[in-house]
Amino acid sequence: MKRILVCTDGSAYAQVCCQYAGWLAGRTGAEVEVLYVTDLRQFEVPLIADLSGSLGIQPYQAILGQLQELEEKKAALILENATKTVRDAGAAGEVSSVHKTGLLVDCLTDHEAGADVVLLGKRGENANFATEHLGSTMERVVRASSRPCLVTSRAFKPVTRLLVAYDGGPSGTKALDFLCASSAFRGLETHVVVVAGAMDADTSLRHLREAETKLSAAGIKPVCQMLHGTAEDQISSYVVANDVNLLLMGAYGHSRIRYLVIGSTTTEMIRTCRIPVLLFR
Structure with missing residues (x-):
């Protein structure tokens, strides 16, 4: 970095x-x-426009100059x-x-x-x-x-324990690659979770082993865990239970239309987790 x-x-x-x-x-x-x-x-707000109409153009320009100053x-x-x-x-x-x-x-x-x-x-x-x-x-x-x-988040706390939420997708792979290549988080306790919700258990386990293998090859010995349920609930609970200080995850993996219809896991995780979230596109 x-x-x-x-x-x-x-x-x-x-x-x-x-x-x-x-x-x-x-x-x-x-x-x-x-x-x-x-x-x-x-x-360009309506208030400025109202002032312009009420005061005339010259006083308006003077006020605008003062606002800019x-x-x-x-x-x-x-x-x-x-x-x-x-x-x-x-x-x-x-x-x-x-x-x-x-x-x-x-x-x-x-x-x-x-x-x-x-x-x-x-x-x-x-x-x-x-x-x-x-x-x-x-x-x-x-x-x-x-x-x-x-x-x-709202309050600063030095990072001693971080969590990677991995789903096997391209953005999750970027998070792992970043973690392997950067010295920023070396020596910190690293956790990896895969949530078996929409995925079957075999696919989830395969993703978990992929993450463990990649991190281990980079000299990082992660604590790996497969969770069951919805990603938002399971990851939030894991963060609290294990006193995690930083969450790494993929961001906004679907279209804005899908987000408007059914919401976003990314948005919900940022909103509910009271820790910093490092997002990868």
């Missing part, structure tokens, strides 16, 4: 995100880039605090920051190219108003990103 990209919006979740970035950078020696994107839409100051403070948090959490290499205006999903394309992993909080700056809902930006970023995405 050589480069970590952190997306921040100044929220409490973003603060924790920066702590995990520092922790990862401290273990790998990676450099960190912190990205803050001013949402272009905030200057305040946003610049806000961005500088957020990035300064985020950079300090990353360093305080253990990053010894270069820590840089950048401020963009637009939409995070669009800006991400330019900045994730050289990154090994992208970090973002599971909720954003309005988390306190919808405590049971995930940030809509988070899902869009994970779906759009070509890199592994670490979605962080």
